[in-house]
Amino acid sequence: xxxxxxxxxxxxxxxxxxxxxxxxxxxxxxxxxxxxxxxxxxxxxxxxxxxxxxxxxxxxxxxxxxxxxxxxxxxxxxxxxxxxxxxxxxxxxxxxxxxxxxxxxxxxxxxxxxxxxxxxxxxxxxxxxxxxxxxxxxxxxxxxxxxxxx
Amino acid sequence: xxxxxxxxxxxxxxxxxxxxxxxxxxxxxxxxxxxxxxxxxxxxxxxxxxxxxxxxxxxxxxxxxxxxxxxxxxxxxxxxxxxxxxxxxxxxxxxxxxxxxxxxxxxxxxxxxxxxxxxxxxxxxxxxxxxxxxxxxxxxxxxxxxxxxx
Numbered sequence: 001x002x003x004x005x006x007x008x009x010x011x012x013x014x015x016x017x018x019x020x021x022x023x024x025x026x027x028x029x030x031x032x033x034x035x036x037x038x039x040x041x042x043x044x045x046x047x048x049x050x051x052x053x054x055x056x057x058x059x060x061x062x063x064x065x066x067x068x069x070x071x072x073x074x075x076x077x078x079x080x081x082x083x084x085x086x087x088x089x090x091x092x093x094x095x096x097x098x099x100x101x102x103x104x105x106x107x108x109x110x111x112x113x114x115x116x117x118x119x120x121x122x123x124x125x126x127x128x129x130x131x132x133x134x135x136x137x138x139x140x141x142x143x144x145x146x147x148x149x150x
Numbered sequence: 151x152x153x154x155x156x157x158x159x160x161x162x163x164x165x166x167x168x169x170x171x172x173x174x175x176x177x178x179x180x181x182x183x184x185x186x187x188x189x190x191x192x193x194x195x196x197x198x199x200x201x202x203x204x205x206x207x208x209x210x211x212x213x214x215x216x217x218x219x220x221x222x223x224x225x226x227x228x229x230x231x232x233x234x235x236x237x238x239x240x241x242x243x244x245x246x247x248x249x250x251x252x253x254x255x256x257x258x259x260x261x262x263x264x265x266x267x268x269x270x271x272x273x274x275x276x277x278x279x280x281x282x283x284x285x286x287x288x289x290x291x292x293x294x295x296x297x298x299x300x
Binding site for chain 1: 161164165166167168170171190191192193194195196200201202203205206207209210213228230231232233234235236237238241
């Protein structure tokens with residue numbers, strides 16, 4: 001039985017575009033998921049982090065935080081992004097690090113209730129990327145849908 | 151002097167994460183830019199297009215439509231995404247195709263005026279992805295900033 005970090009890393013590595021971005025699970029506990037990716041694999045024409053790579057990493061961080069929280073409770077569900085708002089606040093000239101809070105017990109229990117009742121449910125997630133100095137460079141707020149596996 | 155399609159393809163290929171996604175310029179004229187990317191390089195854990203890859207392709211399509219329109223008018227500017235809203239309406243089980251309207255002459259002239267006056271300017275852009283049947287699967291609406299090169 002892999003630990004939660006190894007399990008999530010295996011899920012990420014199985015997606016070719018995520019593998020190409022060099023995404024690593026830096027930290028996962030009951031409060032937060034942190035993902036990293038090297039700038040060299042995610043750089044744009046202006047020598048800073050490509051907006052699409054930041055969008056991808058933040059989308060994944062929130063996805064992973066939710067997927068892992070459901071899995072930890074023994075729930076078999078596919079998690080999809082439904083919509084998102086991204087804000088790019090400053091260029092990032094270093095490696096990418098994205099953090100997403102794991103939903104609290106109340107939010108997860110509410111989602112699991114919807115899954116049990118209707119086979120699907122939605123939840124709002126957030127994620128953010130900061131530079132090495134701790135300055136917020138990109139934020140995501142998105143709705144995710146969980147769909148029970150048959 | 152490369153033609154506009156070759157020039158944009160060269161810009162895209164110079165970005166490692168975009169090269170890894172296999173992004174191709176399918177069409178570019180004064181009205182629209184169309185980009186494509188194979189599903190195999192952009193697939194997720196659910197055998198459909200990864201949301202992060204769609205976010206990336208739509209972000210690039212709107213960026214490329216704007217960057218190309220400025221270049222066609224001889225304007226030297228860096229184009230950055232400032233914020234975006236993405237809607238994922240349906241899973242996509244085929245190759246990715248994203249389309250972005252090129253800003254019309256009035257919008258581009260207004261942006262060029264701001265660049266001349268203040269060295270930078272903003273513009274709202276849109277992009278969308280449809281499946282092979284023409285159904286809208288993902289849409290983006292985003293603000294982009296153009297910054298005059300020194």
